[in-house]
Amino acid sequence: MSTTLFRTIQPNHFTLLTNALLRTRRTSRHISVRCQTSTTTQQSSSQQQQPRTSAPKNHGSNKLDEILKDYEAVIGIETHVQLSTSTKAFCSCPNSYGSHPNTSICPVCMGLPGALPVLSSKVVDFGVRLGLALNCSLSLKSKFDRKQYFYPDLPKGYQISQFDVPIASGGYVDVDIPLEFGGGHRRFGITRVHMEEDAGKLLHSDAGDYSQVDLNRAGVPLLEIVSEPDIRSGVEAAEYGSEMQRIVRYLGVSNGNMQEGSLRCDVNISIRPIGQAEFGTKVEIKNLNAFSAMSRAIDYEITRQALLYNQGQADQIVTETRLWDEGAQKTVTMRKKEGLADYRYFPEPDLPEVILTQEYVDSIRASLPELPEAKRRRYEAMGLGIQDVLFLANDVSVAEYFDEVIGKGADVKSAANWLMSDIAAYLKNEELSISDVKLTPQELAELIAAIKDETISGKIGKQILFELLAKGGTVQGMIKEKDLVQITDPVEIEKMIMKVISESPKQLEQYRSGKTKLQGFFTGQVMKMSKGKANPALLNKILLEKLNAKD
């Protein structure tokens, strides 16, 4: 998904040569920078261990590549994941997206006096799950705190969150950068994962001097994932975000839907001259509702900040929150921050500490599904190319489907090809997902086998594929019903060829006088006569013999 998005937004590609030159140069520079920074700043250990094997990616913009010779971007991402629990975090109100506004409310999430929060066990379960998936250490004892601020979407006047003792911390995530952006493998540090509750939804009417509030979302559980400032480009950021989406979907803790706001990424970005150890002034970007927007917003912001540096106006880069304006394709100031926000955190007195036992953690660890990174490495080890690997592992339901198909003994490469070409195209045209199709993994495996053992031709296979996708049924049933078994008997094929040749004396003459392109005409005629069932290789072989025979 993200790959295709990038393709559409990054039309210009550098020549390979330029890329290679820049890459070598930057690699050496980055290593030296890292050595300096590691002594002065808190860089994640994962990054220090891993020498940069790939250069910052091809951004499709010469301007940006030019900038990145002199500056390095330092990016950290805060990701809010809305959990797919049945209830809110601290009360039993239904957690259902799209309900009638202000119907899923109760004294607890409305902050009425005397109402006491009780944590849902599912939130803890999901927190542990995600923490483990991100290779974090878990706090066997963690606690909740109150984060105070006043805003109309926050009925209690504070948000229940985790401040100094989050449920999980100190992890990392591995991603593969798509080939078109330079490829390579990157590891980003995860600072922490903590549990908290969402605020209500604010809608700003264009007309009128008021805003509207829907409190159905107030109190819905969130996990916030904070990354280390290890990310260096828009492409890396988008890939980090995509991986978070894949992980929460693989784990089943969230639908990860950005449009619904189930996955929200805020980007913190600063740039610094290459070789400088201190971080530059940090700017936060919000309102990023697609990974492609995230990538473009970051590239825009790098360019904007570098321009200010180059003009000697670095002091104009101020700590602020900027919004990505999708229409104008730029970031605009939302609010300047005057010092650190004073949230006056203190321990939530209404909730006990969250205690996990080692057995509980171990049981969850044992129940974790195979995660995207493990899947990618496994597919790679099966001999699939990285493009195939990234495509198949991108969507958990596609990956599961693929696993089932090859589990039935289907040829790995063929299964990947069918899924990536014809089936993917069908899903796209029909706007369906893999779980909607009627073709079972079992039957796709049968289809692949039937083509492989030459029961049917590839062409026929394609024809019945679409019917199977739309209507279901079995490959064997369809082959019998439609009499589709491939004709592999040379005598029968020869008969058909002789018939076609005798019916087309004119074309035969033209062919023999040098117009050999007409071979295609004869192939087509025989195929038509055999209703597509003639084995193509055999057909061509015999046809050539007959056409070239001097009789």
Add this chain to the structure above:
Amino acid sequence: MATRALLAAVSACPRRRIGIKSSTFSSSLQFQRQESRIIARSFSSYTNSSLSLPDISRLAETARISLTPAEIEECEPKIRQVIDWFGQLQQVDVNCVEPAIRAEMEGGNLREDAPQTFENRDSIRASIPSFDETYLKVPKVLNKE
């Protein structure tokens, strides 16, 4: 509201150890934990001072309450009392104690993830002062703080 202001006052104070000359504590304070591990602490010998008093009008602002100058004046000694009390607490040397992040409570305090609709939603909605069809109506807000 008053509780909020006080809590805000407390959390607004920088964390540091302060010596005081209060006589409310015995000269050798003993603290008993549940495991009946007894840790003896003694008063620090720091010179007497107090936690600095926060800016009351700023404090009122963060708690979203309006105070007249007279009220601020009236508040000040009360808040100072609270701050001083926390100053006493901070004097205790807890360096050798594992932090008790929360008061210990009985376990099994989690809830099943089973939805239940609150029956009396209508009376909650009835108490909302301003409705615009199904939404709460609030003054237009675009920026936080």
